[in-house]
Every structure is written in structure tokens, then in C-alpha cells.
Amino acid sequence: MSSFSFSCTIVPAVLNIALDIALVAILAPLITVHCRTQLDFSSTFLMSAAKPKVDRTNLAWDLSHRYRSFPSLQDALSWINTIEKQDVVEFSRKELRPSPNPEYAWTGKHIYVCGRTKTGGTKLYQKKHPDTERKIDTKKIAGGCPSRITIKEYKGTSTVAILDESSSHSHEIGTDNVKFTRVPTDTKEKITRLLRLGVDPMKVVCYLTCSARLMN
Numbered sequence: 317m318s319s320f321s322f323s324c325t326i327v328p329a330v331l332n333i334a335l336d337i338a339l340v341a342i343l344a345p346l347i348t349v350h351c352r353t354q355l356d357f358s359s360t361f362l363m364s365a366a367k368p369k370v371d372r373t374n375l376a377w378d379l380s381h382r383y384r385s386f387p388s389l390q391d392a393l394s395w396i397n398t399i400e401k402q403d404v405v406e407f408s409r410k411e412l413r414p415s416p417n418p419e420y421a422w423t424g425k426h427i428y429v430c431g432r433t434k435t436g437g438t439k440l441y442q443k444k445h446p447d448t449e450r451k452i453d454t455k456k457i458a459g460g461c462p463s464r465i466t467i468k469e470y471k472g473t474s475t476v477a478i479l480d481e482s483s484s485h486s487h488e489i490g491t492d493n494v495k496f497t498r499v500p501t502d503t504k505e506k507i508t509r510l511l512r513l514g515v516d517p518m519k520v521v522c523y524l525t526c527s528a529r530l531m532n
């Protein structure tokens with residue numbers, strides 16, 4: 317074989333091999349990315365198919381996340397009354413916040429805040445003496461108090477859930493908070509009776525506070 321015919325046979329073959337190597341070098345990363353994308357998509361799909369969708373808007377979810385249940389809204393409000401008497405504090409309803417989505421299982425949130433925070437909302441008790449109310453309003457704390465209670469209502473049940481953040485007052489509670497708290501009518505009547513019997517006023521306050529604690 318002459319050197320010319322050798323070159324005509326070998327050189328194209330070498331060029332073909334070089335071209336194949338170059339193509340593999342170019343296509344390999346693209347093939348890897350494609351395969352990885354396919355794999356990721358498949359695994360995501362399989363995971364979503366395996367796990368049932370969790371409803372984070374229902375009562376069960378809230379009860380597993382710091383909320384506790386009460387049989388009805390009235391029961392929840394009675395519990396708030398007990399807390400008010402026990403700690404000698406007052407809660408006012410700041411707002412009733414409706415659910416932002418009709419698909420949600422919860423329908424609305426009643427948000428109660430400490431009476432020493434300005435709310436502009438509805439009081440738990442009806443005003444009978446607006447003058448007294450005005451005097452108490454002057455005792456609001458600058459910057460407010462973080463203590464609050466949230467009640468959530470749900471579709472198809474009278475059961476409500478409470479998120480209790482009532483113990484985070486930024487001020488004194490108990491007897492030291494009496495002068496900033498409106499006293500319910502039945503409690504006023506008790507106080508009047510005890511004072512008429514000659515009981516020391518400080519002992520009356522202690523008696524009422526301890527009575528509320530014993531009820532729990």
C-alpha cells in the first residue's frame with residue numbers, strides 16, 4: 317500500500333472518531349440535565365401522589381397547633397369571664413375577622429385583647445355607666461398590652477377553638493389591676509353586701525380573686 321492510499325483510508329477514520337468524541341462531549345451534559353429533570357419530576361409526582369393533601373384550615377389542625385376546644389362560643393366566652401375574674405383583668409373584642417377564603421373550614425375569628433389596649437372594638441360587657449367607662453379609658457397603656465385571646469368558629473359545628481395568649485400582660489394583674497378594671501354587676505352586688513357587713517375592702521378584693529381561682 318502506498319503512503320497516499322494509506323492516508324486516504326486512515327485520515328477520514330481518525331477524523332470520524334474525533335468528531336464522535338466531540339459530539340459526545342457536547343451532548344453528555346445536556347443528556348444528564350434532561351435525565352435529572354425527568355427524575356425530579358417523577359419523584360415530585362410520586363411524593364405528591366403518595367401524601368394526601370392536609371387541610372390546614374380545619375378544627376383538627378388548629379387543635380394540634382396550640383388551640384384548645386370548647387363546645388360552643390358561649391362556653392368560650394364564659395371561660396374568658398372566668399379568666400377576667402381570676403386575673404382581675406378585662407378583655408374587649410377588637411374585631412370579628414371573617415375567613416379570607418370560602419373554601420376554608422373556619423369561618424371567622426373573634427379577637428379579644430386586653431382592656432388596657434385601645435381597640436375601638438366591642439366590650440364583652442354592655443356599658444351601663446359611660447362616665448365610668450371614660451375614667452377607665454384614661455388608664456390605657458402606652459403601646460398597648462400583648463395579651464389576647466382568639467376564638468375560631470368552623471363550618472358545620474358549634475365547637476370553637478381558643479388560642480390562649482392571655483397570660484402575656486405587660487402590666488400588673490390581680491388586686492393591683494382592680495382600679496383599671498370595670499367590675500361586673502353581680503360582682504358589684506357581692507362587694508356591696510360584704511362592705512355593708514363591715515368586711516375590710518382589701519379582704520373583699522382578695523376574697524373575690526380567690527373565689528374565681530377556686531372555680532377553676
Ligand SMILES: [Zn+2]
Binds near residue numbers: 405431432484
Ligand atoms: Zn393586659
